[in-house]
Every structure is written in structure tokens, then in C-alpha cells.
Amino acid sequence: MLELKNxxxxxxxxxxxxxxxxxxxxxxxxxxxxxxGAGKTxxxxxxxxxxxxxxxxxxLRGEELTRLQPHEIVQRGISQSPEGRLIFSKMxxxxxxxxxxxxxxxxxxxxxxxxxVFSLFPRxxxxxxxxxxxxxxxxxxxxxxxxxxxARPRLMLLDEPSMxxxxxxxxxxxxxIRTLNGDGTTILLVExxxxxxxxxxxxxxxxxxxxxxxxxxxxxxxxNPSVKAAYLGEH
Amino acid sequence: MDPSILLTLIFIGLHNGxxxxxxAVGVSLVFGTVRILNLAQGDVFSLATxxxxxxxxALFLKPDMPPALLIAGLVGTLIxxxxxxxxxxxxxxxxxxxxxxxxxxxxxxxxxxxxxxxxYQISLIWRTTxxxxxxxxxxxxxxxxxxxTDRIPDLLPSVDLFAAFGIQTSIVLDVKDVIALLIAIAxxxxxxxxxxxxxxxRAIRAASESEMLAQLSxxxxxxxxxxxxxxxxxxxGAAAFVxxxxxxxxxxxxxxxxxxxxxxxxxxGGIGSPIGALAGGLFxxxxxxxxxxxxxxxxxxxxxxxxxxxxxxxxxxGIAGHADDAGTFSARDALTVASRGLQSKRxxxxxxxxxAALLLYPLxxxxxxxxQPAIATSVLVFVLLALGLNILLGFAGLLDLGYAVNFGVGxxxxxxxxxxxxxxxxxxxxxxxxxxxxxxxxxAGVAALFGVANALLVSRMRSDYLAIVTLAFGxxxxxxxxxxxxxxxxxxxxxTVPPPVILAQSLNTPAARYLLALAVVxxxxxxxxxxxxxxxGRAFLAMGDDELAAQSSGVNTAHYKRMAFILGTGIAGIAGxxxxxxxxxxxxxxxxxxxxxxxxxxxxxxxxxxVPGVMAGAVIISLYDRLVIPALxxxxxxxxxxxxxxxxxxxxxLALYLTVLWRALRRRGAGExx
Numbered sequence: 064m065l066e067l068k069n070x071x072x073x074x075x076x077x078x079x080x081x082x083x084x085x086x087x088x089x090x091x092x093x094x095x096x097x098x099x100g101a102g103k104t105x106x107x108x109x110x111x112x113x114x115x116x117x118x119x120x121x122x123l124r125g126e127e128l129t130r131l132q133p134h135e136i137v138q139r140g141i142s143q144s145p146e147g148r149l150i151f152s153k154m155x156x157x158x159x160x161x162x163x164x165x166x167x168x169x170x171x172x173x174x175x176x177x178x179x180v181f182s183l184f185p186r187x188x189x190x191x192x193x194x195x196x197x198x199x200x201x202x203x204x205x206x207x208x209x210x211x212x213x214a215r216p217r218l219m220l221l222d223e224p225s226m227x228x229x230x231x232x233x234x235x236x237x238x239x240i241r242t243l244n245g246d247g248t249t250i251l252l253v254e255x256x257x258x259x260x261x262x263x264x265x266x267x268x269x270x271x272x273x274x275x276x277x278x279x280x281x282x283x284x285x286x287n288p289s290v291k292a293a294y295l296g297e298h
Numbered sequence: 299m300d301p302s303i304l305l306t307l308i309f310i311g312l313h314n315g316x317x318x319x320x321x322a323v324g325v326s327l328v329f330g331t332v333r334i335l336n337l338a339q340g341d342v343f344s345l346a347t348x349x350x351x352x353x354x355x356a357l358f359l360k361p362d363m364p365p366a367l368l369i370a371g372l373v374g375t376l377i378x379x380x381x382x383x384x385x386x387x388x389x390x391x392x393x394x395x396x397x398x399x400x401x402x403x404x405x406x407x408x409x410x411x412x413x414x415x416x417x418y419q420i421s422l423i424w425r426t427t428x429x430x431x432x433x434x435x436x437x438x439x440x441x442x443x444x445x446x447t448d449r450i451p452d453l454l455p456s457v458d459l460f461a462a463f464g465i466q467t468s469i470v471l472d473v474k475d476v477i478a479l480l481i482a483i484a485x486x487x488x489x490x491x492x493x494x495x496x497x498x499x500r501a502i503r504a505a506s507e508s509e510m511l512a513q514l515s516x517x518x519x520x521x522x523x524x525x526x527x528x529x530x531x532x533x534x535g536a537a538a539f540v541x542x543x544x545x546x547x548x549x550x551x552x553x554x555x556x557x558x559x560x561x562x563x564x565x566x567g568g569i570g571s572p573i574g575a576l577a578g579g580l581f582x583x584x585x586x587x588x589x590x591x592x593x594x595x596x597x598x599x600x601x602x603x604x605x606x607x608x609x610x611x612x613x614x615x616g617i618a619g620h621a622d623d624a625g626t627f628s629a630r631d632a633l634t635v636a637s638r639g640l641q642s643k644r645x646x647x648x649x650x651x652x653x654a655a656l657l658l659y660p661l662x663x664x665x666x667x668x669x670q671p672a673i674a675t676s677v678l679v680f681v682l683l684a685l686g687l688n689i690l691l692g693f694a695g696l697l698d699l700g701y702a703v704n705f706g707v708g709x710x711x712x713x714x715x716x717x718x719x720x721x722x723x724x725x726x727x728x729x730x731x732x733x734x735x736x737x738x739x740x741x742a743g744v745a746a747l748f749g750v751a752n753a754l755l756v757s758r759m760r761s762d763y764l765a766i767v768t769l770a771f772g773x774x775x776x777x778x779x780x781x782x783x784x785x786x787x788x789x790x791x792x793x794t795v796p797p798p799v800i801l802a803q804s805l806n807t808p809a810a811r812y813l814l815a816l817a818v819v820x821x822x823x824x825x826x827x828x829x830x831x832x833x834x835g836r837a838f839l840a841m842g843d844d845e846l847a848a849q850s851s852g853v854n855t856a857h858y859k860r861m862a863f864i865l866g867t868g869i870a871g872i873a874g875x876x877x878x879x880x881x882x883x884x885x886x887x888x889x890x891x892x893x894x895x896x897x898x899x900x901x902x903x904x905x906x907x908x909v910p911g912v913m914a915g916a917v918i919i920s921l922y923d924r925l926v927i928p929a930l931x932x933x934x935x936x937x938x939x940x941x942x943x944x945x946x947x948x949x950x951x952l953a954l955y956l957t958v959l960w961r962a963l964r965r966r967g968a969g970e971x972x
Contacts, residue, residue, distance in 0.1 A: 113510060137516035145514060151507045154500075162504050165497070166516035214516060 064089045064249055065110070065141075065218055070119035072102075072109045079105045081273040082119065087218065087251055092244050094252045094260040094281070096294055097270035103253040104146055106270070107220045110251075111143050112136045123218070138166050140217035144224065146253075148203040150210065152196030156187055159195050159206055163213030173213070180209040183239050201232040208239070218249045225256050237263060257294035261285045269294070302469045307587045313475040315563075315583020316482035317541050322563035322575040323486050324533030327493075328387075329561070330570030331506040331526045334403055335766055337410040338390050340557020341417035342531050346383045346538030347548040348421050350375055354450045354542075361453055372453065372543070379535040386417075387531020388524050394955070395527075396520065398962050404697055405962045407765055408902060408954060411699070411895065414554040415951025422947075425548060449547045478540050485536055486576035489529070493572065502526050506570060555773055555891055561766070562606035599777045603770040607755060610763050649910075656816055660809040671808035672881070677920045678815035679877045683893075684900040684916035685822050685909070686869030691898075692906035693835060694862035695842025697765040698752070700772020701897055704867035706779060706889025707748050708741035708874025713792040713884050714785070715740060720792065721785040734798035734805075734814075738875045745871025748775065749863035757856045769891075776889045791885025798879040811880045818876060822869055826909045829865075838862055892947075896923070899954040902961065919953070 065087040072080040080102050087093045095103045108114045110121055112133040121128040128136055142163070151159050160180060164173045181188040184205040190198060195206060204224060211219055221240065225233040233256070241263055244250050254260035261267050264281035269290060277284065284290050321343055328336055359371045394409035425448050454474035460467050493499040505512040505522045513519050541549055549556070563582050567574025582602060589598040655662075663669030683705060690696045714722040715737050718729065752771055756764045779786050786792065798805045798814060805811050829835045837858045840848040849855055878884045887893075896919060904915025927949075 111514065113513060132518065133513035134516045134518045137514065142516075143514050145510065149508060149511050151504055151511060153507055154503065158500060162500060162512075162515045162517075165501065165504075210515065 064124060065251070066122045067106075067110070068120050068122070070106075070109060070116045070121060072105055072114050072116045074105075074114075079273055080109065080116070083270075083273070083275055085268055085275070087249060090244070090247065090249055091265045092240070092250045092252060092263055092281075094254055094264040094267045095270055096254055096257040096260055096267060097276075098255075098294075100272070101270040102273045103270055104222055105273075107143060107145075107222050107251070107253055110136075110220065111141065134166070137214055140215075141220065142211040142214035142216040142218075143220035144204075144207040144211040144222060146222035146226065148200065148207050148226075150195040150198075150203055150206050153194060155194055156191050156198070156206060159210050160187075160213050163210035164215075166214065172215070176213055176215060180212055183212075183242065184209055201228050204228060204232075204236065208236070212243070212248075216248060218251065219243065221250060221252045223253055223255060225254060225259065233259065257290070258285070261290075302467060303591075305469045307591055308584065309469070309471050309475055311584035311587030312580055313478045313544070313583070314586060315580035316478045317537055317544070317579075318559050318563050318582050319482045319576045319579025320485055320537035320540060321534055321557070321560035322567070322579040323489055323572045324387075324530035324537075325557070325560045326564035326567065326569055326571065326575040327489070327502070327533075328526055328530035329564060331502060331523070332395060332406075334395070334406045335410075335561060336387075336390060336394075336527075336530075337407065337554040337557065338394070338414040338417055339387060339410075339530060339534055340553025340555070340560065341414045341421065342383050342386045342390070342553070343534040343538050343541075343557065343560075344549040344551065344553045345386065345417050345421045345424070346379045346535045347542040348424050349382050350379050350539050350542035351448060351450045351548045352424070353378060354453065359453055360451055361455075368453065375543075376536065376539045379539040380532040381535070383535025383538065384528040384532035387534065388528040390531075391524055391527035395523065397959060402962055404765075405958050407697070408898065409958045411554060411898075412951045412953070412955030412958065414552070415895065415947045416955070417951075418552045418554075419948035419951065421548070425550075450542070452546045453543055474544060478544055481536070481540055482576060482579070485533060486572045489533070490572040498522075498525060502529070503570075552891070555769075558606060558766070558770055558773070559602060562602065562609065565606065565609050594781075596777070596781045600774050600781070603774045606770050607767050607774075610767055611755060611759065645910075653820060657813070660812065671812040673921075673924050675808070675812045675815045675880050676877070676924060677917055678812070678819050679873050679880070680897065680900065680920040681819050681913050681916040682815075682822060682873040682876070683870055683897045684904065684912040685819070685826055686866045686873065687897050687901050688906060688909065688912040689826065689829070689838075689869070690862055690866035691901055692908070692912065693830070693838040693842060694859065694866075695838075695845075696756075696859060696862055696866075697768070698863075698866070699765050699769035699894055699898070700752075700775070700891075701768075701866075701870060702891065702893035703772045703775040703889045704745040704748055704870035705874045705877070705893060706776070706884070706886070708745040708871030709878040709884040709888050710779065710786055710792070710874070711741040711744045711871070712737050712875035712878045713795045716879060717792055717795045731799050731802075733802075734800050734875075734879065737798070737879070738818075738872050741875035742868040742871040745874065746864045746868040749867025750860060752867070753860040753863035757859060772889070772891060772894060776886055776891075779886045779889055786886075789886060791883060791888075792878075793883040795878050795882045795884070797882070798876075815876050815880065818872060822872075823909060823913065830909070834858070834861065895954065896920075896950060899950055899957070902954065903957045905961070919950075922949075 065085075067083055067085040070080055070083045071078070083102070083106060085093070085095075085106070095106060097103055105114065109116050110128070112128065112131055112135070116129055119129075123139055123141065126139065128139070131139070151162060154162065160177055161173070164176065167173055186202055187205055187209055190202060195203065198206060208221070208224065224236050224240070228236065237259055240250060240252065252260055252264065261281040261284050267279060267281050267284045268275055269277035269284070277287065277290065279287065285295070321340075325336070325339055328339065353375045357371050357375070359368060359375075361368070390410060390413055394413055395406050398405040398409070454477060457473040459471045459473060459476070460469055493503055501512070501517045501522045502525060504515060504517060505519060505526070509519055512522070538549070559582065560579070563578035564575045565578070566581060567576065567578030585605065586598050586602060589601045593601065659674065660669070660671065663671070683701070686704075687698065687701050690698050690701070714720045715732055717723070723729070752768060755771065756767050759767065780788055783789075796804070797811060800814070805814055837848070837853045840851065840853055841855050841858055845855055874884075874888070877888070897916075900915040900919045901912045902915070903919065904911035904913065906912065
């Protein structure tokens, strides 16, 4: 479905991605793990068109994405819940969700999807007229994912959905990721919590300083000794 | 107090406030989205007032024509004005904001300043083509009107509502006041509803919160920016319509300055809130009406701009709003060039040769027939000003848009000290002569006091607010100079200032004064280069690069900002003293915004931060101003088309804009964001 081939991205003169190649198949959960500064977020931003790669290609269902603007990539069915629970804090929960469906014109479909988001995250329905900035951290994460879902993506990019959340909330969020995937949404998940991520992923990529260090099935990576040592805290 | 006076003042305040409010809604919207002040938006307004008067004349709209036709004509004019403002402001976005996006925050500010002068000039020229145009008299620039003379007929019915309803009272409430107020209210609520309810209105709000998240939501960011500016410009067009029809004349002032009123109203009401801007505009109108009545119309600008400064310091988020959340940024960013002075031996030799040539100018100048010591002295005065602003902007990253104030203050101080019949000397009953060295020192000191006042005002402020505060401060000081005419001679200024006296030797030849200026410039240039390599200079550079990083390296930024202001404005004070004693007069124009802009153009052209660069920039621009424009002016004036001397705003504005663009784009190479 999505294929990155030898992607190089720079921040100014800093070479952040040094030739990354990633494949995501239809219906999969694929995870990118790695430490701070490995290039996980940069990869997601490059896919979305927020950063332009200097070299390499990104292909979605046979179409080259690297020349498209971010909003055009959203139109092609990729949406993202960015890191740090970024939401429109001065807008209400409802408006945030409506912004997620900005590219869509089908009113009925939007209303149905909003109900669907509320069924996944009942808390958001209770907070529907509250401003985004007044929500708790967990609620903001739910809103961020809900906003991304409202675009009705075929591929959803999730950047650190567990960051800074209480363990019980993290479990809840991961259950929902599994549900979404079961409903047919392909997921590319960036996580620092490698154990959880590899636990639900079909396949995983390990990023180290802008390069792919390891690729494998989620279960196999969980048992890989170097992954264990570096990312799972086992020896 | 008589309640009827109170009510009359309130009515006057509300209809004046209505016009501020209409512009303010647009300013609030645009500033809320880009967080950078569009200094050209005020000129979109004034240009649109000219369009409205032109259309009214062209359509032969008259109050005695059939009402249906008149209304149709007026509505058509309103729509045309709105479209014109929208298109113009969208063009400004493309020219002055888009090229610098994610790259610089000072560059758009300066670029819009340049465009604002271009638009101002266009409106002046456009007005001369009006059929009812009668050239007025202007103190300094021939051909520019002091009082607007291109009037149109009064089109709105002037009916006193109280009289019409048979109420006996001395209060006047005119129908046209009510119309102006209603239009402002309608537009403010209309825009508010548009932002809340419509899809594209929500996109504007989303884009103003976060560029990235807006893009992730599928918003075409560039197009949304364009829409925001078009909407802001359309509101300026609507305000222009109301103004021109109400007063039956175009707006004649420079918009970068008068537009500050709308910005003050927008800040007052909380940025991004149309209803807030409406309330802020009406409130400012009331303040102005009361200040006109109880103080004097001459003091109203001082009151209003003073309020803006206080507001920016105390509540930048507005009375009802919350603290502003925009982060810090690098102030010197794309505009400046790194310079560590003349390090190579060769550069030093060139500088020495140049100095020798300039020193001997009174000898070789006459021989070659290019001897103009007065012009050379005025060029040197501008070099001095450029060196001073360079310390502020180039070294310390502080954009002072009211820099000429310090020049004017220095000049007035020197004039008061040396002119035999000055208010100061008469008050002291003192008739002796005073040596020029203490005069320079005192002028520098007084100018530096104003600099310190500025530094205190802005010590905890983001750099783009600093530009706004210094701009407002400059307008206030100029107005105060005009107002305290017992001391300053008001608009006439102080004349017959004697030439400088050094060691009991009066410098009464132009050559002697030229050499004095050359000596001062040389000393200041050397001091600037030394400063760069000193501990203080490094602190300035660090602060200019990144204030936060400088602070965390232990640089006391408030202290160094103060020091930069003292040095930069002190030099302007010296320049003022030199100027007034070389040319024997000073008037409020020496503290004018136009001088600030010229010096800024010199610094940006030469490359802020580079001592030889800004000196070259000053020479180029002041020679252009002193030699090329008058020469071209004579040539073209003889051909009878128009007087190019009036076009100087246009060329400076354009030069300022193009140099900012050129400097910023040259930096593009090093791999930028998509």
C-alpha cells in the first residue's frame, strides 16, 4: 500500500533520514520503534508532506507522494495524529472533529463517523462543547486520534499515542488501535513503548540515527536479543 | 457637566470609533493568523478611500439624484471598495509574507513597511488625478496638500434624528452617524459568524492556531492565508467606503502610522475576536472624542498611542484575552549578515585610503568640480545614523521603527543649548557661548534618555512587539515636539542655530563642518568595530541570535538591551547635534517616521550587522535622496508630466522591500523546510 524507497530528509544541513525504505501492506499494523532522535517523527512528517525529502520516493497505491502538498496527501487517504497530542485548543471538541473531516463533503457520512468516534471514545461526547485546551491529557490524545479518524483514512499515522498517559489509558488506546485495524484501517505506529507496539504490530522497523537497523515480524523482534537489550530493558 | 455635552461626545466617539472598528476587525483577523503586523494594511484602507471618491466622481453620484439610483451607485461602490481592498491585501500576502514564511518574522514587517510607502505614494499620485483636485500648500514638499482638497459631494442624508422626532434638545444625532455605526456592527457580527459557522471560516481559525495541524487536517494552508488577508483587506475596503462617504473626502495620511489605531483597537479587544475588535474600536473612538474635548485634539494621538504601548506591555492578549502564546524567535534571522569587522590587512588599507581621500576632499573636490561640502556633511550625518541603528538592529537584533526620534531629540537639545534666543537660554538668562563637545555630549545624553525610556518599555517584550512600540513611541514624541511649541517652536521648529564652536573657534565654513562630521563618523565607525569584538559586543550578538539561548548562557539580556539602546540612540543624538549646527535649523520632520524609514533602508541595504556595509548603504541612499531625485525632478518637471520629487516615498518603499526580499532569499540555499 505505502512504500518508502531510499528516503533522505534534512533539517537545514542536518541529515535526519539517511535512506529509509519501509513497506506497509494493506490491513497491517506496522510500527517504527527507536530512541529519541532516531527519526521516527521525521519519517511520519515526510510521509505526510510536511517535510520534503531531498532524495528517494514515497509511493501510495502506485502514486508518488513526494511532490504533493500535505492537504493533497490527506485527500489521498493518509491522516495523522501527531506527537504531543496536538489539537486545536481554542476550538471545541466538535469543531476539532469537524476540522478532521475538512476535506469531506458528505454530511451524512461525517455525522455517522462522528458517532463512530464517540462510540470509540465516549468521553469525547461528554466534552463535546468544551474547548480542546481544557481537556485532560488522555482526552486530548483521544481527540487527536478522533480528529485523524474523521478524515476516514485508509492509512493512519499515529505518533506516540501512549506518551505521558497513565497505564490504564495506554491499554485503552491500544485496544482502540486494534479495533480500528480490525475495521480495516491500515496503521503505521510510532512508539517509544516498544513492548506494547511490537505486541500488536504485524511487523516492526527499528530506527537508529536515521537508518533502519532491523526489520521483522513484531513477535520476532520482541524476542530479538539486541532489541531486548536496547529497547525492552532486558539483558 | 452638562449631560447633553456628554451625550454629544459619546455620539461623536461612537461614529469615529465605528470606522476604527471596521479596520480593526480586519487587522485582528490577519494579525491573529500570522502574528506579524501588516504595516501596509492602513494604506490599503487609504488607497481604497481614494478609489471610493474616484468612483463617486466617475459615476456622478449626487445627493439630489433619484434615491434608487443613488443607493445602487453606493452599493456598487461599496462592493468595488471591498473587492479592491481584498485583492490588494491578498497581493501584500503574496509579496511580503509568503516569501518569508517559516523563515523570518522581521522581514515581513520591514517588507510591509516598504510596501506601505509605495501604496501611500500611489494614493498621493492618484489623488492628483482627481477632477476636484486643487493643489494645496505644504510646508516642506511643494505640491503635496496640507489639507485635502479633492472633495466629493455629501451623499448621506444629514438629518438630525432628535429634531426629526420633534425632541427639543441641543444634542445632535445625525442619520449618517447611525449608518456608520450600523455598518460597523453588521460587519463585525458577520465576520464573527463566518469564522464560527462556515467551513472556510473555521479553516482560518485552524490555520491561526497551528500551521502543521491545519495542514494535517487537509487545509490548503497557502490558500487559507490568502483568504485571511483578502478578508482583512475587504474589511479595510468597507471601512474606507464608510470613511470616504462620511467625510466626503479620501483619507490623506500615511497608513503605517494611522493604521496603528486599528491595531490598538484589535489588541484592546483581544486578537482574533471580531466582536472584541468592534468593542475596542468604539472604545478608542470614545477615548479620542473625550481627549479632543477635555485636552486638545493635538494631544489625542499621544493619549491613544500611549494607551497602545501600555496595553502591549500589560495585556498583549487583550483586556479579556489571555497571555500571548507565540514563542520567541531569532530577531536577526534572515536579514542580517555576520560581520566580525575589518580583519584582513587589505581591508584596513582600503579603509585608511578611503579616510585619507575623504579628509582631503576640500582640496580635490573643487579641483574636480564635485565640491559639495553641505551635501557631503548631510551624507555623513546619515552614515552616523546608520551606524547607530546598526548597533540596535544589526548587533543586538532590536528593530527600532522610531529611531529618528532620537535624532530629532538630539537636534532640538543642541538647538536649545546654542541658539541665542532659545526658550532654554531665555529661561536661564544665559548668553555665553558653549563649546560643541559638551553640546554633543548633552545631546547624546538626552537622546540616550529617550533610548532608555524605550528600553524600559520593551525590556520584556518580543521583538516584533518592540517594533510596534517603538513606532508608536516615535509618533508620540514627534507629536509632543509639535505640541510644546513654547519650547520647540511647534511646526516651525528652531532656526538660526549658530555653527559649532570648538576651542573658541567657530566652524563657520562648510569645509570645517564637513571635517568635524568626518571626524565624528570615523570615531564612531572605529568604536563600532571595536565593540563587535568586545565582551559587550558578543553579548549583543548572542542576544540578537537567540534571546533565550543568550539568557541561558548567563547574558543579562535586559541589561544589554538597555546598553544597546543607550549606545544606538546616543549616536543618533550626536548626529542630531551635528545636523542642527551644520544646517542651522531643526523642525519636527527631523523626528519623522520617514527619517526612521530611510535609516532602516540604509541598514537593511548594507546588511545589518556589517559596519562597512551599513556605511555604504547610507552613502548610496542619501546620495540618491540628495542628488539623483532633485536632478531627475528638474528634468521631469521641465517636461511637465509630474514632479518626481513627490515619488521619493515610492522609491524608498520599493528599495526597502526589494532589499529585504533579496537578503532573505539569498539565505534560502541551505536546505529549508518544504
